[in-house]
Amino acid sequence: MSYLAYLTGLAFLVWIVMPLFKKDSTWVSLHMEVEELAERKQRVYGNIADLEFDFAMGRLSEKDFKTIRTSFLSEAGRVMEKLENQKSSKLMDRIQNDIEYLGKKKKKKKKGSKIQTAVFCTECGTENLAKAKFCMKCGKGLS
Amino acid sequence: MADLGNILLFFLFPVSVFTALTALAAGVTKRRGLLEAARRGAYAAFAVTTLAVLALEYLLVTSDFSIEYVASNTNFALPLFYKIVALWAGHNGSLLLWTWIVTIFSAIVAYQHRHKNNDLMPYVLFVMASTMVFFSILSVFISNPFQTLYQEFGNTLQEFTARDGHGLNPLLQHPAMIIHPPILFIGYVGSVVPFAFAIAALITGKLGAGWIHTTRRWALTTWGFLAVGIVLGGKWAYVELGWGGYWAWDPVENASLLPWLTSTAYLHSVMIQERKGMLKIWNMALVIATYLLSIFGTFLTRSGIVSSVHAFANSGLGPAFAIFLSMGIIFSVTLLLYRRKDLKPDEEMESLVSRESGFLFNNLLFLLATIAVLWGTMFPVISELFTGDQITVGPPWFNNIMIPIGLALLLLTGVGPLLAWRHTSVETLKRSFGWPILGSFILVVVLLAFGMRDGWALGSFAISFFVMWTIVVEFVKGANIRKKNSGENFLVAMYMLSRKNTRRYGGYLIHAAMVVMFIGFTGNAFNSETRAEVGEGDSFDLGPYTFNAIKITEDQNENYSSQTLELEMYRNDRLIDVITPEKRFYFASEQPSTEVDIYSTFREDIYAVLSGMSNDGTKVIVQVYRNPFVTMVWIGAFILGIGTLFAMLPNLRESKGGAE
Amino acid sequence: MNNKKLKFVIGSLVIIVAVIVLAIQGMKEDTTMSYSKSVSEVQLLGSRAYALTLKVNGDLKKGSIVRNNLDLDFVITEGNSELSIHYIGKDPIPDTFNNDMDAEVIVSGKLQQDGVFNAERIQAKCASKYEADYSSPEV
Numbered sequence: 001m002s003y004l005a006y007l008t009g010l011a012f013l014v015w016i017v018m019p020l021f022k023k024d025s026t027w028v029s030l031h032m033e034v035e036e037l038a039e040r041k042q043r044v045y046g047n048i049a050d051l052e053f054d055f056a057m058g059r060l061s062e063k064d065f066k067t068i069r070t071s072f073l074s075e076a077g078r079v080m081e082k083l084e085n086q087k088s089s090k091l092m093d094r095i096q097n098d099i100e101y102l103g104k105k106k107k108k109k110k111k112g113s114k115i116q117t118a119v120f121c122t123e124c125g126t127e128n129l130a131k132a133k134f135c136m137k138c139g140k141g142l143s
Numbered sequence: 144m145a146d147l148g149n150i151l152l153f154f155l156f157p158v159s160v161f162t163a164l165t166a167l168a169a170g171v172t173k174r175r176g177l178l179e180a181a182r183r184g185a186y187a188a189f190a191v192t193t194l195a196v197l198a199l200e201y202l203l204v205t206s207d208f209s210i211e212y213v214a215s216n217t218n219f220a221l222p223l224f225y226k227i228v229a230l231w232a233g234h235n236g237s238l239l240l241w242t243w244i245v246t247i248f249s250a251i252v253a254y255q256h257r258h259k260n261n262d263l264m265p266y267v268l269f270v271m272a273s274t275m276v277f278f279s280i281l282s283v284f285i286s287n288p289f290q291t292l293y294q295e296f297g298n299t300l301q302e303f304t305a306r307d308g309h310g311l312n313p314l315l316q317h318p319a320m321i322i323h324p325p326i327l328f329i330g331y332v333g334s335v336v337p338f339a340f341a342i343a344a345l346i347t348g349k350l351g352a353g354w355i356h357t358t359r360r361w362a363l364t365t366w367g368f369l370a371v372g373i374v375l376g377g378k379w380a381y382v383e384l385g386w387g388g389y390w391a392w393d394p395v396e397n398a399s400l401l402p403w404l405t406s407t408a409y410l411h412s413v414m415i416q417e418r419k420g421m422l423k424i425w426n427m428a429l430v431i432a433t434y435l436l437s438i439f440g441t442f443l444t445r446s447g448i449v450s451s452v453h454a455f456a457n458s459g460l461g462p463a464f465a466i467f468l469s470m471g472i473i474f475s476v477t478l479l480l481y482r483r484k485d486l487k488p489d490e491e492m493e494s495l496v497s498r499e500s501g502f503l504f505n506n507l508l509f510l511l512a513t514i515a516v517l518w519g520t521m522f523p524v525i526s527e528l529f530t531g532d533q534i535t536v537g538p539p540w541f542n543n544i545m546i547p548i549g550l551a552l553l554l555l556t557g558v559g560p561l562l563a564w565r566h567t568s569v570e571t572l573k574r575s576f577g578w579p580i581l582g583s584f585i586l587v588v589v590l591l592a593f594g595m596r597d598g599w600a601l602g603s604f605a606i607s608f609f610v611m612w613t614i615v616v617e618f619v620k621g622a623n624i625r626k627k628n629s630g631e632n633f634l635v636a637m638y639m640l641s642r643k644n645t646r647r648y649g650g651y652l653i654h655a656a657m658v659v660m661f662i663g664f665t666g667n668a669f670n671s672e673t674r675a676e677v678g679e680g681d682s683f684d685l686g687p688y689t690f691n692a693i694k695i696t697e698d699q700n701e702n703y704s705s706q707t708l709e710l711e712m713y714r715n716d717r718l719i720d721v722i723t724p725e726k727r728f729y730f731a732s733e734q735p736s737t738e739v740d741i742y743s744t745f746r747e748d749i750y751a752v753l754s755g756m757s758n759d760g761t762k763v764i765v766q767v768y769r770n771p772f773v774t775m776v777w778i779g780a781f782i783l784g785i786g787t788l789f790a791m792l793p794n795l796r797e798s799k800g801g802a803e
Numbered sequence: 804m805n806n807k808k809l810k811f812v813i814g815s816l817v818i819i820v821a822v823i824v825l826a827i828q829g830m831k832e833d834t835t836m837s838y839s840k841s842v843s844e845v846q847l848l849g850s851r852a853y854a855l856t857l858k859v860n861g862d863l864k865k866g867s868i869v870r871n872n873l874d875l876d877f878v879i880t881e882g883n884s885e886l887s888i889h890y891i892g893k894d895p896i897p898d899t900f901n902n903d904m905d906a907e908v909i910v911s912g913k914l915q916q917d918g919v920f921n922a923e924r925i926q927a928k929c930a931s932k933y934e935a936d937y938s939s940p941e942v
Contacts, residue, residue: 005147016158016187019179020165026173027261032349039351040420047418050564056624057617059563059571068565495810507815511822518826523839533839535858536830543829544822551818755870 037083044076145210148198149289151191155242156283158188159275162249166272170265170346178261181268182253188275189250192243196230199239199288203229208305212236212288218310218731220701225311228321232311234445235288237324241441242278244325244332249275252336260357266343274335277467285460310731313703317383327372327399331437333365334402337409338434341427345478350423350485355413360791362430366410367787369403374660374780385737385752387672387768389776392541397520398440401513406433408509411502418564419499420489424479425506427486431475432513438468443520494566501559508552515544546599550606553661556654557610560617579612600668607658607665614655618648642795649790653783660779666747666772674754677708678762685767688749689713693721695763703727703736708753708763712742724753724765747771837911842881845914852914859886859920860909879908892923 051072055065162184169177199212203226208214216233217226231237249271256264282288293300314320337358344354376399377389390396409429415422442464492499518525519536526534561575583605590601622637631639641648675683677692684690691711698705707725711718725738742749750768829835834856842861845852861879868877875890888910910922 012187012190016161016180016183019176019183022176025175027175029173029262035349035351035353039353043352043417043420047564050418054563057620058574059561059567061568061571064563064566064568492807492811494807495814500811503811504814504818507818511819515822515826535837535839537835537837540826540829540835543835544825547825548822 034083037079041076041079041083044072044079048072048076144198144201145207145289145291148195148202149287151195151198152239152279152287152289153283154191155188155195155246155275155279158184158191159272159279162188163269163272163276166265166268168265170269173261175261178265178268181265181272182257185246185249185253185268185272188272189246192239192246196239196243199236200227200230202289203227206308208308209291209302210288211290211292214292214305214308216308216311218308220731221308221311222702224321225316229311231324231328232315232320233288235282235286235290237328238278238282238286238445239288240325241328241332242275242282244328245271245275245278245335248332248336252339256357262347262349263340263343263354263357266346267339270339270342271335277463281460281463285463307731310729313727313729313734313736314383316736317379320379320383323372323375323379326368326375330365330367330369330372331399331402331440333361333368334406334430334434334437336361337365337430341430342475342478345427345475345482348482348485350482352413352417355416355426359413362406362410362413363787363791366403366406367784369399369406370787371780371784373399373403374776374783378777381773382739382741385739385754387670387750387752387766387770388667389773392519392538394520395440395444397516398436398443401516401520402433402436402440404509404513404516405429405436408506408513409433411509412506415499415502421492421499422506423486423488424483427479431479435468435471435475436513438464438471442468496562496567496569496572498559498562498564498567501555501562505552505555505559508548508555512545512548512552515548516541519544549661549664550599550602553603553610553657554606556657557606557613560651560654561613575613579609579616582612583609597668600665603661603665607661610658611655614651614658617651639795641789642792645792645794646790649786649788649792652786652789656779656782656786658779659775659782663772663775663777663779666770666775669771670768672766672768674764674766676762676764681762685749685769687714688719688769689716690765690767692763692765702731703729705738706753706756706763708751708765710751710765712749722749722751724751726753726755743774745774748773842879842886843884845886845920846884853916856911856913857920858909858911860907861886863906863908879910886920887918888920888922888925890925891921892925 048069051060051065051068054060055062060068162181165177165184166181168174169181202210202213203217204223206213206217206219206226212233212235213229216229216236221229229236231240249268252271253264253268256267260267291302292305294303337354340354340358344350373396376396380391380396381387381389406429409426412422412426412429416426442461445460445464492503494500519541522536523533526532557579558576561572563571586608587601587605590604595601618637618641621640622633625631625640626633626636629636629639671686673683673685675681675690677683679692679694682689682691689712691713692708693711694709696707696709698707705725705727707723710722710724712720712722720742722740722742724740727736727738728734729736737752737754739750739752741751748768748770750770752766752768753763754766755764756762837856837858839858839860840848842859845857845859848855859879861881861884864878864880864885868875877888877890879886879888891912909926910920911924911926912920912922914920
């Protein structure tokens, strides 16, 4: 009985320490600027939604609504433009790195079975299932 | 079983140290293997602690009185149910519960984020594991619940088994006691998650709103548990302590209120950061303060530096907590200072009459409330330090400050949500506030006509009325607009509307709950009471009620003996109820206990206490309180819980597409 | 500092000052503040004691409790010092309070010129009930 307990404990211990001895890869952080832009985009969208709600509820005059809305829209435009420029260049190395790691892991586990490569969100870098249509974190459409 | 429990608990220490170190290493090297090991460490800590808790439960249920904790908190005659919950009845066991909840939360966080937030997670796990290290030191080395009983025999210490235990403190033998401590603990401990993410954000420099979004549900859950836990504590005091009230500004009550105040402030101020990119430092500070105040609350309960009805006896943990607390403060403040340049606001305040300015004043008031409560609670310590006299400030001092602050906050609850972001024109203000203000005025006039003269109560009722009106209008107006656009019927429109923005409408629900609770608080202005010495057949009055003492009975079971008074309650010569206040004497603990009887309606509680025997033993002394609106406090807390749950539902998305 | 900021600062200052005023105004020696003293310390206070609200802690003198209808009188001690207490409060007397008990008592109220302490609240602490000896062990 007590041997069984010791063995379970030992197995558990091995399981915890095991990842330390695995030959593994490192992850690459998402570039700060991209995250910042994504956040700014979210903020502008949130602001526009709130503004429209406030206006519908009669909390601000039409004049105020129009001026504020225009400024938000142009801000949104600016952010989107910057995001487009950033995305392609900075993200590639990270995605490359992650896919390589995942490919290795999956191949080891299930040989022969269909390989499910994850899809990375171009917006926030979250891993999503291959069949996912939208990113589970930020809701951006995945292709 | 005790040895096994001890070994398991002992393992928590190396496991949490391992987790903290590998997590830190993972953060520096960004190696996946290290992070995975840290994650498994968190799972292991959870497993080990869970088994230790089960071991203690086994000892409690089987009444193993060779264990000190079991012997001091249970006895043979105790019902099984109370034996189980005795896990958190005493100091050592409740500390184990605390530790257990920390490990549960760490495991959950580790699992939730196993595929994401790789940059933050190492430091998140590091912070949580460090908390575990601290608590494992406490429960293994200082307050070990598996400690065996010792007795001196001649010159040697020998283990022995007590014949029977001392039993559970009678004050704790009540159903509310069972859920109150764990709920409050979850509230306390939950604050570690947002704190860990905030610290991780500070260390990694990812200072955007990412950590806020990730921890939104945690912050909200914690807040809800804390709120419900505080009210349950009040409920417990109300039915169990027998002094007719539920809140006395007792140090331990205050200690639970403090983190609630700061986290309420935080839930509001994050909205400014989300919409305007301002108050980044402030939000960090609030999250850090909430966590540290939670630790401080635990410290206050156990250190014996202030005396309180709720506190555990002086447990010798004071210095350990003081060290941990000061380390936490130094560490977080240093980090904040180090990052202060990166936390610059993106925008500026635009107008005094705007939503953000409403939030700003809300935060100022919450901050002042926190400082005031902290000051009042610690005043005995502060005054002794500076004057040598230990001076306690009483409930009137707290009321003097907190009633105005509370009412100002309540007023903001009504005003704030009706202000638009950035800029609100005066004209729209008139439209939004005209009718509600007029309505409250009429209410005040009516109440004055009925003879109500208490200024604070009048103000409170007027503000409550105003706020409730604005909240109802928000729902109705929103539903009407939606109805017009979508063609749904009114109720469907209201449901869809609130499901599409659960955070906003859950928030309104919580605001409404606060209004209901404030009506309950205001009832205190009209409390009345009487005391009488009665024998069988005697009667006395309180307000419109007449009470007839019919019978005094004595009874006994294996757990306690009791003395019960049957009291007929008449209003306008009509029998309403028979209330039976009781006094018990528990054998195991040799402690008497008062069982109050409460006749409760929406309008008022009639609260009867059997406070003692007269000298000759033929008569009993009975105390009757008449407390208006107390039920509103419990109902409000219930609505608050519902509102919190609602705010946590994911937003419903419509296929038509929209901003989000 | 621009105009908008000034408005916020003024608004905040008004609130802060108001709260500070409330805090100071609430600190009244005779009502809201109470001085924690032991029995012997009360006697050292001299005539100053009459003006203050006191929280006095001491041990209940066994057998000193006298009840007369709703009135309650008893004596608390500390070493050789004694203090007579007359209970004038409305709240029920704590459960732990009776003549046979070793209880530590905290009374809050005021000392009268005749040397009797008028207590409005009584808190009784049972002498560490839960840490008492475990008698008659079964080894």
